Amino acid sequence: MTSQVQTTRRWTRDRSALLRVGAVGAGLALMLAGCGTLMPGGNTTGSDGRPAVAAGNGPGVTEDSVKVVFVAVDLDAVQKMTGFQTAPVGDQKKQIQALEDWVNDNGGLGGKKMEAVFRIYDAQSDSPAAEEQLCNKITQDDKAFAVVMTGQYQTNARPCYADRQVLVLDASLYAMNEEFLEQYSPFLWTASFPEYDTFVRSYVKVLDEQDFFDGSKVGVVASDSPINRKTIEDLALPLLKDVGVEPEVAWVDTTDTSTLLQGLDQAGVTFRSKGVERVMFLGGSRMASVFATVAGSQEGFAPKYAISSFDNPSFFVNNPTTIPEGTTDGMVGIGFHPPQDVPDSQLKFPTGEAETSCIDMYAAAGIKFESRESARVALPYCDATRLLKLGADGNSGDLNAATWAEAVDRDGSQFQSASGAGNALGDGGRAAIGSYRVLRFDEATGNFVYEGPEVPFDDK
Template sequence: MPGSGGSSDTATTGPSVSGDSVKVVFVAVDLDSVKETTGFKTASIGDPEKQVQALEDWVNDNGGLGGRSLDAVFRWYDAETDSPATEEQLCHWVTQDEKAFAVVLTGQYQSNARPCYAQRQTLMLDISMVANDRALYDELAPYLWAPSFPEYDAFVTSYIKALDKEGFFDGRDKVAIVAADSPVNDRTVKNLGVPQLKKLGIDAEVAWVDTTDIGTLYMGLEQGAITFATAGIDRVMFLGGSRLASMFATIAGSKEFDATYAISSYDNPSFFVNNPGTVPSNTMKGMVGIGFHPPQDVADDKMPFPAKGAEQDCLDIFAEVGETFETREAARVALPYCDAVKLLKLGADGVEGPLNAAAWGEVVDKDGVNFQTASGFGNAMGNGTRAAAGGYRVMKFSEDCDCFVYEGDDVPFDTK
């Protein structure tokens, strides 16, 4: 059933859907520009516009979207000016100026963005590393889908269980949580994370961080470090993403707060490896967590690149236009783009009547079990789930290689 996001009428054709074509906007964040501004080291993502062109060609050479050609529109988004106002402006451009059927989102972290698209009945293929819980998927149904990453409820439940199994909480009755202050994270931390910790006999001291802009972000992180240090807490977990782990570690070092951290793919583990000296030298010692996005988790010598199957299939598409990647990290945007397009095609190819978000969603709900993300492990799509990542691996920092490593096999996310 659709939520408040819009109509569930499957008899009405969606925006920018004609008998011949379907318009889809692909948003790209200029990560090379961010890298130049911050000085942080990270693998170049290549040419996203060329990657989108490759995916458009692949779709149209393979039957289109249910017989209609894909009309891909590329748009850069300046992450340095990110704010609720600029994300609303982007939403207006996509939905009013371009009147797109769907938008592929990267780098949109503000809470007002996704409701804006849903209100305009625009399908969202969300490949931003942002936390979306089942309540939000239900509220914005049938418009919000994540073809590369997990449902947040399942992630939080699995994250805490894995940390407990790995002994992260041993000997402690209190843990610190650094949490992005968003509606999704607020209800997930309060209604799921904190009660789950309580059952383990652990109290949580939560530092809520306003991530609206860099000023409020740093203020919240600094206050959290001071509070945790005063309370004598030496275990810290991060929830909600938004680059909190790396910035908190930097600030905590200046406040002489020493702790062991739990992280996940949401916290961009590759940052710590690529930028030695940015955070105190002992920051990564004992780091443990879960990883679901190999391009940002582990080096290629720890998980051979490319992997057979969905990852290799996507890389072959990009190679057709000369876009190749020296490392998996360099493909961290291209692979989710490919996930989004493959899921879009899966749904559109199965719609027999008018193409709209509701009809498309019904097909994906039925046939999504056949989808496999190229960006992670397993598949959870279909049968009422709108986030594709189906599993994770335990991830630890190894001092032997000064890198993160996976341990053990894939573990399905706990969806209970």
């Protein structure tokens, strides 16, 4: 009888965890999906397979204005639904207005007025169909020149905008490798995050240097998307093998919350049965938090976790009662995105010219942030706006994605992201962040801390 009661209690506990995380999974930034398709209409591809750029001004460009759509996720609503703690991001619509005012008070976009359009995207119902609908609205109804994206994680979103000649300034923690960025060049860019292959090279190198693997059985939780699978199979696994690691890989279908939960739960079962003692994540921000909450609660399974900015470190600090005790013990990896990595006590806020300039832009509109984490959305918005202005101001003649890209390739070395260190733009670079620091959980302070100097991402 006692055994039956214990089993029932354990099933109830696990079911409650699944239900709780299921609600959260719907609201967290959704990961890469399985098989997205290009949307109908728009331009065709060129002879090299890349989207061909039409001559003349791009969509949304008139004689005196340039239309830019900013996509936001209602994160405060997500927090209310889930109960998870996170720093409030403030009035995103007001923030976009402040950026529009700053651009237009400082010469516009190449002399043209920036016309900013604000759109809320319901990430809780994220799906390929929902993202196609949003793409249609932005490209056909708004007729935007550029879209600044947050909260869109299905694989059909970015190809849709590129197919419609719309410049994409991605402000999401979406893993984009060099091949993917090149495939959709000159339309696809990120002003706040690194290129994924350089991240993977540096990540494996640092984990080896920090003795994370330490002869232990390693498990890799991997998003089963075309980009991520190719990066892991062609790059991550060979690199791990070079340092003596042959991991157990759990491929997770992240198309929706149900498949995500099932995949992560099964990964935990497999890892526990095969004696996995170290776990790392490759593919995006929500897998680590959900895995630690669901799979990590399995009896007798207490691995050490690797961590990176792609894993949303602030979740583990803000929600200690949601994850099993000891989850953060020994966490180490690399960080490149201070707004979600470390507290202001570890890195003065604001720091550096770029971050200070962005905060000043918002302050001019009466917008203040209680912490860097509160500005985790506003800073990437500012990065995208500043990069957009850099390319437009350096352009002469028609303004389209190709001419804008030419200007950024020429002048991109002048750009510094407010969201991270280093600079990888210019001469064909499409992702701005160029450096990282070792990231470690400090049990004494209960926060993540940076260790050592900034190090350029390994691009070889």
